[in-house]
Every structure is written in structure tokens, then in C-alpha cells.
Amino acid sequence: MPIFQLSDVPTFPDPRLAEDNGLLAVGGDLSIKRLLAAYSRGIFPWYSQGDPPLWWFTSPRLVLFPEEFKVSKRLARTLRNTDFCITFDTDFASVINACADTRTKQGKDTWICDDMKEAYLKLHLAGYAHSVECWLDGELAGGLYGVKLGNVFFGESMFTRVSNGSKAALVAFIKRSIQQKTAMIDCQMTTAHLLKFGAREISGSEFRQLLNIHIPPITHKNI
Numbered sequence: 001m002p003i004f005q006l007s008d009v010p011t012f013p014d015p016r017l018a019e020d021n022g023l024l025a026v027g028g029d030l031s032i033k034r035l036l037a038a039y040s041r042g043i044f045p046w047y048s049q050g051d052p053p054l055w056w057f058t059s060p061r062l063v064l065f066p067e068e069f070k071v072s073k074r075l076a077r078t079l080r081n082t083d084f085c086i087t088f089d090t091d092f093a094s095v096i097n098a099c100a101d102t103r104t105k106q107g108k109d110t111w112i113c114d115d116m117k118e119a120y121l122k123l124h125l126a127g128y129a130h131s132v133e134c135w136l137d138g139e140l141a142g143g144l145y146g147v148k149l150g151n152v153f154f155g156e157s158m159f160t161r162v163s164n165g166s167k168a169a170l171v172a173f174i175k176r177s178i179q180q181k182t183a184m185i186d187c188q189m190t191t192a193h194l195l196k197f198g199a200r201e202i203s204g205s206e207f208r209q210l211l212n213i214h215i216p217p218i219t220h221k222n223i
Helices: 032-039 073-080 092-105 114-125 165-179 192-196 204-214
Strands: 023-026 054-056 061-064 085-088 129-136 139-149 152-160 184-188 200-202
Touching: 032 114, 032 139, 061 192, 061 204, 073 165, 085 165, 092 114, 092 129, 092 139, 092 152, 114 129, 114 139, 129 165, 139 165, 152 165, 152 204, 184 204, 200 204
Parallel strands: 152 184
Antiparallel strands: 023 054, 061 184, 061 200, 085 129, 129 139, 139 152
16 A cells, blocks of 8 residues: 655555555644544544654454443552542643653653654644543542543543553543543553453544544534
8 A cells, every 4th residue: 555645635545555554644834723624533643753743543443332341349449549630631641741741751752752742732722632630649640631522532642650640630521521421532542551450442434434433523613
């Protein structure tokens, strides 16, 4: 399959044309319209600082249905006995910065480059990107962020500074997702960590069908 070069128009080729590794297109920008067009079709940006934007549609796709979320008795007991405080959309900037810094301090590459931080902060201010913060003794202990379109949440990254900080944020996020009737959480990449919480792989075609059901047409009235 060819790798598509994007134009200035915020549109994408059919996700079914992605390479076996998920790479679909290169180029374009990280404008709100472009990002919304991408996420609504299950496409996400992932690239390193200094490179042009790379756009991916991975299949099979790891997803988590909130009602299938699993918490071990040990973790539930630990969270009950720890004075974590959970907030939502209180400090998006600190969460995305912490997600990037955690990987950097571990000597790992991060796709959360400066351009990505700026783009997702704009998405947050526009009401599409959201964060969950976990606090302990007034300090940020963990958290996660992602993009919400319709009844689908696209998870981007999570971090922890204190043992179980990210897990506490995730548990609280799932509870709220069930309350808000979120149909599906896109986890993008398969990890053993998320599999333990009940995430599972579905085919790319099933993933696209669920997006079509649960995401209404995107409007740009406020952009």
C-alpha cells in the first residue's frame, strides 16, 4: 500500500488503505479540524520531534468497553485505603506535560512533542480533549488524557508519580464513563497492562463500525 501525502485540506484517505503496521499518511498539520477529522475515523497522529506528522490506523485495535472493566480485589482495597483525590479537566497542561516527562526521564522516546502539546491544549480549550488528575497531599500523583467525540473516548497517554496514581485515575475515569454512557474507549496499542483491566482487541472493520454508530457528524461552529 502507498503512504499518502496529505494536502492542506483536513481530510484523510480510507483507513483500510493503511500499511500492515498501521501507517496511513504523512504530512498535514495538527489543527483542530484535522485532528477531529482523524479521530472521527479512528486515525491518530504519532511521530517524533522534528519529523513530519505521521498518521496511523492500527488493526486489530485494542479497545475497552467500560462495562467490561476489571479491578482486582487487591487494587480496589489499596485504592480504598489511599487518600487519593480525583479531579477532571482541572489541570490538563500539567497532565500532558507529565505524560511526556515521564517517558523522557525513563530514557524513552516520546511522541508528545511540543507541537502535540500545543495542539491538544487547543483541543482541550475547544472542549474535545480531557484530563483526569489524581492528587495526593496536594501534589499531582498520576493522571491520563485523551479525546472525546460523541460516545467514544480516545485514550492518549497516562502517567504515575506515586504507586497506583495512574490506576486510581483510570478507575475513577471508568466510573464516570459508565455514568456518561461512554460506549467505547480506544486504547490504540495493545499492552499487557491494559489487557489486565479488561481491554480486548477487535478488528479494524468492527472498530470503524462502532465509530460510525457512536460518533455524530463533526461540526466546527466553535472552531
